[in-house]
Amino acid sequence: MAISISVVLLLLVLAVIFLRSGGLKMSHAVVCALLGFFLAGTSMAPTIQEGIAATANVVGSLRP
Numbered sequence: 613m614a615i616s617i618s619v620v621l622l623l624l625v626l627a628v629i630f631l632r633s634g635g636l637k638m639s640h641a642v643v644c645a646l647l648g649f650f651l652a653g654t655s656m657a658p659t660i661q662e663g664i665a666a667t668a669n670v671v672g673s674l675r676p
Contacts, residue, residue, distance in 0.1 A: 619664060 627644075630636030651657065 627636065627641055631638065631641060651660070
């Protein structure tokens with residue numbers, strides 16, 4: 613749960629930065645948000661969640 617909240621917050625911050633800098637238009641942000649909501653309702657959602665969790669584990673296990 614903490615990973616998904618962190619990812620959502622990171623994506624939200626990036627979206628705000630892109631909107632303010634002019635690199636992302638409001639219509640693009642709406643389309644991306646709708647894609648996320650529809651994608652969450654598909655059968656691909658568990659696979660995407662597992663991939664994000666695996667990536668987070670790999671990044672978390674790296675030691676500089």
